[in-house]
Amino acid sequence: MNSAPGIAFQILQSVFVVLAAPLLTGWVNQCRAWLQNRSAPSILLPYFTLAKLFHKDAVFARDASPIFRWTPYILFGCMWLAAGIVPVLATGLPFAPAADIIALVGVFALARMFSALAAMDIGTSFGGLGARREMLIGFLAEPAMLMTLFTAAFISGSTQLTTIVDTLGHREFALYPSLAFAAVAFLMVLLAENARIPIDNPTTHLELTMVHEALILEYSARHLALIEWAVAIKLFAYMTIGIALFAPWGIAEAGDWSALPYAFAALAGKLALAGAGLALIETLLAKLRLFLAPEFLSTAFLLAVLGMLTHFLVQG
């Protein structure tokens, strides 16, 4: 599928994800505000924030090395690449064979490594602390994530996301207990990886609890904007991976223009539901102590392993 329509679809999807990601963040924030009985900010607020940050002058710490300078671009690039690989709007994109699910997890790990390096680069105590916490969460979340993806890969017999979506999307209806386990595990990993509430509070600046905010404390202006944007794309990518694995109905085939409006509508509906669900989870749960994070993530790992074992036992 390296023909012109395939490439057109690829470009369309990549641009769409980058442009739509802040909207999803805005929607989650809006839902959260409603649920917490606050008056909600505009759904477009993330765009205004990005525009504001891009117009400011960047400031660097005196001792900043090139790693600190490059990291925002690397982060943004990694997330954009991930957004191009995940089948968001269509399957069979020309980018898709470039990386399977294992490489995808690797792309996320690369981004995490650079953000931790950049945080330590400045030499502030917050940066080091945030980097250490981020790596702790990351190294526990990664095996759980891989196990979750393996369960889906076993069912469809391939580690290519696009093949998995094709297999799962076009089968006759069947209940898969293994996928139910995997879905719960994936949800837990999503919360941990995207600095969401049981693990990290995305809105806090309290030094005792912040993880993700501590990493990016020294960034300003366009660099901060790029990082915030990358974070939004990451959330979008994770949600679309979840949708691709557990609710893949309605996705289009690359090059099939007539299915595109339906694919857009299905994606928008599913993302709206997922965003509202995320806001609900964040409202209902309290933040865990950092030392309980290993327990949370080992539960996720356990569920993922159980899912895989159940697949072998009941063949489904």
Next chain:
Amino acid sequence: MPLLAQLVNVLAAFLLLLAFAMLSQRRVLTLIKLLAWQGAALALSTGIVAWSTGQDHLYISAGLTMMLKVLLIPWLLHRLIDRLFIRWDVETLINIPTTMLIGIGLVIFAFALAAPISQMASTLTRSTLGIAMASILLSFLMMIVRRKAVPQVIGFLAMENGLFFAATSATYGMPLVVELGVALDVLVGTLIFGIFFFHIREQFDSLDIRHMETLKQD
């Protein structure tokens, strides 16, 4: 695979999940709730098996499970922990992530053990035998790693749930007389345990069963 068999599989998976949830739970009150949920899943799956195979006596055991394990025994335990003032604390011997990892090992062992048996069986629910064995072993593990008496009894009851599920999945249930007997035994056992708790506490001012070891010394 027919839809009903799939439904039984989902319920079996739910049962396994509940066994792990019990293993990781720190509070007695939540443990009792989980036990009631396990009973409910068990009753539902027995009902489905009864409906899809036409084995009428399974309806009775499903109803019995519902009455005893979802309503009566959780209610008894509830009253018990209210009277003993132990709504909160459960101490474990090993920390919870380690327990869970041991649990995974047990699940793999049970699945490996059950795989050849399931291949020979011809029942609708043969694939759930491994899950039943895994939940028996997990409840057993819970009895081992808990230090207080009440969680141990809950582990015992959960083990009985697992055995019941194994019987349903392997042979469409035991004869009705046996099942009635077992149900009665479990009920009486719970009552006796309840009386026992009070005695243990009167003797040692605690429900920690480590204190019972000191009996040997005098």
